[in-house]
Amino acid sequence: MSKAISIIKSTAVPLNVENVDTDQIIPARFLKATNREGFGKNLFRDWRYIDNDENKPHKDFVLNDSTWSGKILLTGKNFGCGSSREHAAWAIKDYGFDVVVSSFFADIFRNNALNNFLLPVVVSEKFLSELFEAVTSNPSTEITVDLPAQTISLPDGRSESFQISAYKKTCLLNGYDDINYLLSQREKIEAFEKTF
Amino acid sequence: MPKTLFEKIWDKHVVESIEDGPDVLYIDKHFIHEVTSPQAFAELEKRSLPVFRPERTIATADHNVPTLHQELPIKEALSRKQVEKLTENCAKYGVELYGLGHPFQGIVHVIGPELGITQPGMTIVCGDSHTSTHGAFGTIAFGIGTSEVGMVLATQCIMQSRPKVMRINVEGTLNPGVVSKDIILHIISKISASGATGYFVEYAGSTIRSLSMEARMTICNMSIEMGARGGMIAPDETTFAYMRGRKFAPQGEEWDKKMEEWKQLKTDDDAVFDRELHINAADIEPMITYGTNPGQGMGITSTVPDPDKLEDESERNALRKSLNYMGFKGGEKLLGMHVQNVFIGSCTNSRIEDFRMIAALIKGKKKSPDINVMIVPGSQQVAAQIMKEGLDKIFTESGFFIRQPGCSACLGMNEDKVPPGEYCVSTSNRNFEGRQGPNARTILASPLTAAATALTGKISDARELMKTVSA
Numbered sequence: 215m216s217k218a219i220s221i222i223k224s225t226a227v228p229l230n231v232e233n234v235d236t237d238q239i240i241p242a243r244f245l246k247a248t249n250r251e252g253f254g255k256n257l258f259r260d261w262r263y264i265d266n267d268e269n270k271p272h273k274d275f276v277l278n279d280s281t282w283s284g285k286i287l288l289t290g291k292n293f294g295c296g297s298s299r300e301h302a303a304w305a306i307k308d309y310g311f312d313v314v315v316s317s318f319f320a321d322i323f324r325n326n327a328l329n330n331f332l333l334p335v336v337v338s339e340k341f342l343s344e345l346f347e348a349v350t351s352n353p354s355t356e357i358t359v360d361l362p363a364q365t366i367s368l369p370d371g372r373s374e375s376f377q378i379s380a381y382k383k384t385c386l387l388n389g390y391d392d393i394n395y396l397l398s399q400r401e402k403i404e405a406f407e408k409t410f
Numbered sequence: 411m412p413k414t415l416f417e418k419i420w421d422k423h424v425v426e427s428i429e430d431g432p433d434v435l436y437i438d439k440h441f442i443h444e445v446t447s448p449q450a451f452a453e454l455e456k457r458s459l460p461v462f463r464p465e466r467t468i469a470t471a472d473h474n475v476p477t478l479h480q481e482l483p484i485k486e487a488l489s490r491k492q493v494e495k496l497t498e499n500c501a502k503y504g505v506e507l508y509g510l511g512h513p514f515q516g517i518v519h520v521i522g523p524e525l526g527i528t529q530p531g532m533t534i535v536c537g538d539s540h541t542s543t544h545g546a547f548g549t550i551a552f553g554i555g556t557s558e559v560g561m562v563l564a565t566q567c568i569m570q571s572r573p574k575v576m577r578i579n580v581e582g583t584l585n586p587g588v589v590s591k592d593i594i595l596h597i598i599s600k601i602s603a604s605g606a607t608g609y610f611v612e613y614a615g616s617t618i619r620s621l622s623m624e625a626r627m628t629i630c631n632m633s634i635e636m637g638a639r640g641g642m643i644a645p646d647e648t649t650f651a652y653m654r655g656r657k658f659a660p661q662g663e664e665w666d667k668k669m670e671e672w673k674q675l676k677t678d679d680d681a682v683f684d685r686e687l688h689i690n691a692a693d694i695e696p697m698i699t700y701g702t703n704p705g706q707g708m709g710i711t712s713t714v715p716d717p718d719k720l721e722d723e724s725e726r727n728a729l730r731k732s733l734n735y736m737g738f739k740g741g742e743k744l745l746g747m748h749v750q751n752v753f754i755g756s757c758t759n760s761r762i763e764d765f766r767m768i769a770a771l772i773k774g775k776k777k778s779p780d781i782n783v784m785i786v787p788g789s790q791q792v793a794a795q796i797m798k799e800g801l802d803k804i805f806t807e808s809g810f811f812i813r814q815p816g817c818s819a820c821l822g823m824n825e826d827k828v829p830p831g832e833y834c835v836s837t838s839n840r841n842f843e844g845r846q847g848p849n850a851r852t853i854l855a856s857p858l859t860a861a862a863t864a865l866t867g868k869i870s871d872a873r874e875l876m877k878t879v880s881a
Contacts, residue, residue: 232728233603233703237842242823246474246488248448248495260844265830290724292604295637295703296842297821298539299446300555320607321573321639322539326555379571381431393453393557396565399426399434400462403567406425406436 217331218389222312222359225284227276228349234289235296236323240305242297253301254308277309281353285312288345292316293334294323303330313359315366317342328382329392335359335366341374348372361386412678415644416575416610419550419675423533425567432569438532440467440562441518442505444474444496445823446537450560451499463566464504468527471496471509472517473538474823477786477813480510489824503563514657516789516815519543519757523627524791526656530645530672535562540757540839542633545642546626547649548675550610552640573639574608574684577677579615582691587873589767590625591759591837591856593617594632595697595707597689603705607637609685612677617691618643623652624763631758632839635704644676696871698744699841699854701732706841710859710871716740735843736851744869749833749853752783752864753846755813756820756838759857760788762795764837768861769801771872777809778867784826785810786818810864822847835863 244256262277264270271278287306293316294302303326306314314327315335327334337345348355348368358367361383367373384390396403413421425434442450447469454461461467474489484490493510500507508514514521519540522528530548535541539553558568578597598605611633618626626643633641650669653659660668695709706729708714717733717740720726733740754760754768765787777783785805787793793815796802805812819826820838827847828834834852837860841852855863858872865875 231731232724235703235840235842237821237840237845241844241848242473242821245445245823246492248492249452250449260848266848292607292637295603295607296539296634296840298537298553298555300449300537300557303555318604318607320604320637322553322555322634325570326557329555329557379431381428391557392569393457393561393564396434396561396567396569397459399567400565403425403434403436403462403565407566410436 219312219331219333219386220361222285223356224286225354226286226288226345226349226357227282227284228288228346229276230288230290230346232290233292233295236294236299236302237296239294239302240299245299245301250304252308253305254310257305257309285310286357286359287311287314288342288349289314289316291318291339293319294327295320298322298326300326300330303327303332307332315342315345328386331386331389333359333361333386335376337366337374337376344368344372412680414575414681414683415548415612415642415675415677416550417681419531419533420572432571434567435533435570436567437535437562438466439522439527439534441522441534441536441541442467442469442559443518443536443538444471444492446556447499447559448492448495449556450537450563451503453560454503454563459564461503461505461563466566467505467563468522469496469500469505469507470515470518470521472815473817473821475510475816476824477816477818477826480814486825513790516791517757517760517817519631520760520788520792523547523623524656524789526653526659529653529659529668530649530675535568539634540631542638542640543627543631543757545630545633545640546623548642548645548672550640550642553634573610575612576606576609576638576685576687577612577614577683578687578689580613580617580689580691581615582617584617584691584694587696587858587876588694589856589858590621590628592694592697593691594629595699595704595854596694598632598636598704599697599707600689601636601687601705603635603703604637605705606633609638611638611641613641613643614677619646622763623648624761627761628758632704635839645672696856696859696873698859698869699852700736700738700744701729702735702841702843703732704839704841704854706732707854710745710869714738714740714742714744744853745871747869748867749835749863749869750782751828751832751834752781752860753819753828753834753836753838754857754860755784755786755788755818757788757817758839759837760786760792762792764857765792765796765801766799768857769804771858771861771875772808772810772865773804775808775865777864781864781867783810783864784813784819786813786826787815789815819846821845822850828852835860835869
């Protein structure tokens, strides 16, 4: 299965909260697995369930409300702050999201997301409010994230471009991992060690 | 061209700069632990790769270990499996492991410096965001994700975009009863929990220079809590005095040679920072947090800010959400409030100086009967030093019990948790919702404030207790 991502057109889930830390995305007590799979079921665990009980969902939390679905997660600024746990990116991807949109991301989370083909899209505060407004007023609103064109658009044509390095864009469009690139540079790394 | 300390170290470690992309950065030392490494080793296994430079990686078990009866098998099956997996992986790939029972075991950011593994000028990474701690020695040290742990294991390199640089200058003399934890909580409260995102921070100024290495580590440790990629302090005589004679520090001629290099590790006079901040040490009070991110802090005698007085709607909502979780009201004073728990430990405050500071305060006094106190040293070596100095007797006489080393209730991954709804004055680094256990309410503070609270059962200003001592 190719991991590559290109153009994503989907409805979105609006999580209008700022400073969402990775302890909220996946609490530490769920980090005991030794593989990468299955973290989605505990995504936002303590916001999803009352008293940690799967039979008692918080009905008003966006993931428990059938009004919202899709491959795009809209969030407030400074998303993914705190712990470096990559489990946060694994949980979001495993749950079914391919894109997270915010006005800015914490640095480590951003790298972790990119390494898992979860696209972090940074938009202006103004455009982020427009996205929230469009989605909350009409949950069937489809947002288009076009990685080749580096744009994110609403159906009515409102659109903004986003930044991504040319290197990372190539990786995401082709399903390349950083580790593959680094392994291809082994000779150069060995030569560097000799001069070091 | 004049360079910052950060730029000097970074540039020296760049193997390759990719056009419109990241730098390939060579890593001198790599620390791993049981929670964020298993999937990285699995990646190596899948690709049939060896660890490229096993001598540059050091492992310990800390996040998920019990802090009582470490001599017995770990009760909880998943935790046990994770720790066993680390042992298995280290044996298979030839990585040095200071696991449970080893005299060097402890919190990864406590053991690196105390063993002399952390040295000025290095690049250091670990799958843990508090790796910034090592920056106190003039290193570029930062937390990485598990995919990156795999990259370092496989190639000793990672791919990183160069962050911007910020200098935070702290000048002047600290007030009595104010310690390094208060400095960093004060800085974060000024700059916010995201104010340094995208930056690498250098701490400078006369106040920082006057601090011990352990106090500097506490400051660098919490750099991530304002979003910074890392934090660093230029090495000086204090650094060299701390390092000399440590287990893995250079010895003899090698030491002299290294010292020459290390003395060059400072920001050039004319170097330019992308941002610069000035803090007056005299303005800093003992600090506590009132909210659910480390930027929501205040002086211990202050009142909780009132959301209704905030103009910005999103800020108002965010503060309301935090106060609602904490059960606090705007305008309320927290000093004197009853709390059920105190946690003394974590990579922020679990070193020998923290224990000396606390022992001096509690000596001859008794723990409050209605408070639950967890005290967790950062490493086996810290625990041994506590015994050697007889501090354990002071703790015992005051009614305190000292547990065994690990991350413990900082992140509530093992059984050390704060019960739902209860408050905990904690020397750790994060007051996020549920960080210390589901629905636990964390108030971050210095070891002095935590110890004073443990004595009275209420959020207490250690300065008041110190007055009694000198009277």
